Amino acid sequence: MPAEADVHQLDEGLFAVTGNAAVQEALAHPLIVAEHPLKASARAFGPNMLDADGPSHRAFRALLAPILSAGRIAEYKQALMPRLVHGLVDSIAGIETDTFYDSFAHRVPYGIVCAILGIDASLEDRFHELTRPLARLLDYPTQETDETHANVTELLRLIEEQRAAKTAGAHSLLETIERTRDRKGISLTDGEVRSTALLFFLAGTETSSAFITSLVYCLGRGIFRLDELRDETIRDAYIEEVLRLYPPVQTIVRFASEDLTVQGVEVPRHSAVLASIAGANRDPQVFDHPDRFQTGRNLKGSIPFAAGGHACPGARLAKTEFSLLIQELIQRCSDVVITRDRLGMESQSFSHPTDFSVEFRTR
Template identity: 80%
Template sequence: MPGVATAEHPADLLARPYWYRHLPSGQDVHRLDNGLYAVTGNAAVQEALAHPEIVAEHPLKASARAFGPNVLDADGPNHRAFRALLAPALSAGRVAEYKRTLMPGLVDALVESLAGIETDDFYDSFAHKIPYGIVCTILGIDPSLEDRFHKLTRPLARLLDYPTEETEQTHANVTELLRLIEEQRAATTVGEQSLLETIERTRDRKGISLTDSEVRSTALLFFLAGTETSSAFITSLVYCMGRGIFGLGELADEDVRDAFVEEVLRLYPPVQTIVRFAVEDVEIQGVRVPRHSAVAASIAGANRDPRVFEHPDRFQPGRSLKGSIPFAVGSHACPGALLAKTEFSLLVEKLVERCSDIVITRDRLGVESQSFAHPTGFSVEFKNKQEKRM
């Protein structure tokens, strides 16, 4: 039985960047206070996330209270049913269609707004533009309402944290977002169809017992998680491009670009910690975890495990990424991974085409470790390729 690893309150520990580094080395499963177990090693994290008796569902989770039945908080047949609803919007064919028709305009608009400027506010002012543009289209929201959608949605990210930050305002925001979606749907021109309606048709065809409001709630929560994950990771991506690890021009090569994105994903997974619950007594890497325990699995720790990745803190594109799990593993592994990677690769490609260089001009080396992890406290300059020629 592992001993208590720290006198620190678990909530305070998990709020610290790279919290797994503050636990004793040489063990992967740590018993903390308040019935919480922290899992940090790569093999242990993968085992915990794939274990059938370690589940996402818990009646007291704030996200379940705010959104009702949903894909993030369900397990077993209900979870499979929710994923089946989302599958049409996330298929390889649909993602290819997005890449042809939806993403280019959003990416070009963002890159055009960045070229030639320096900003210390990349995350708040720019990083959300592409993911929120995609999601507003999927949910049938008028693009002119994107900023309002973003302002209502971003505070809800704290519903997914451990510890949860739940307020009357977060519940009010959920209500307003669902009202907005319904209002936009009612205003849709006859013959137009959003992908939300595609999801509802899938429900009807498969005979899944969910009401329209439950479908909209789970779609909203899923895409909330997706947009905030993407916003955080786009911030990490730009930060790594600006650190000058190697020449920007090298990223014009698709293979190099893909390796770059994968290595940023390993080092800066936007979801650093996933909390699950043991419904029965289980063992993780030979350590007993009693039923009803909360299990905090560190994706960040798994992706920097020195037993799996040589020099794990070193940025090294092209390394073997076997064991890298930025999108988690098991039944709850992110179904939007292909959409996200396509979005990221296209953004890097367009930034390389438009900018002569991207430079971090100020760096306080800060990291937001909750509400979707990303570097903070930096300024970045996007040097305009056209200005250089002049």
């Protein structure tokens, strides 16, 4: 796309937004909305947080707020995450693998979200099997199949079954958000609550799985020695720079509800607007040498978790998870090394490097 432009018309009714300021404007624009009747996610899940706007979206987010509060994340960090992170690192320490994403990256995020949802740990692999084919339902356009609809139905059944069994008691996501709904008088049905819980599960696990893969890939490229990341400040800066370069969601699809302009470009009503998080995070007008991995740079303008009213509510939870993973790798491994790299990249749905082998060398 022309470097001198930030908003590009790709076809009739289809626009791509790539510049940092333009992407942030588009994501915060009150007339550029998430809701569209043809979105596969809306058809599969019904009314839900990802596809709602305005008061409905705020109501959905209010349900998740208690689950993602600073206090609750501190509890997860103390009582839940260490066991999961230790289990993951225990399974990879001393091995070389070319299937890190498929075989290992999901274990911590799935474990966390299953625990939050109140799903028994014995069902985590089943949830992973059912959930992964649904990832592309978050794209637009995408192809729905009998399998994806059957998977949604089965996942909702399992969630309800586990809720009835009270696996996680009063602290499960469903119990918490239903209490919040009733206490605040939020007008959402039980079905809408379950759909939001399932989408929270899908988005939270798949974005984290993708980013953990990117994180391990960057560690394996030898940009830093592991021991340098013992310092929390350096470790946090490292994670933020990986997030800038490898945001797990590269493109967000929105729709123009009315005729409008973005950075002076006219966008007609009903147009699809593709907001490029990847483009915004590598805008040379904002970041010097934007394709270079460089910790310590000014990251104002980096939006790996999007921006505006739909910005990811689980960002703090995810960053806590990533930091603990690096700390555990430091304790167990002397080095993480990419041993084969064909520079592949999965850029659809949840983005991450592909077609590489990585070795986790123990101390």
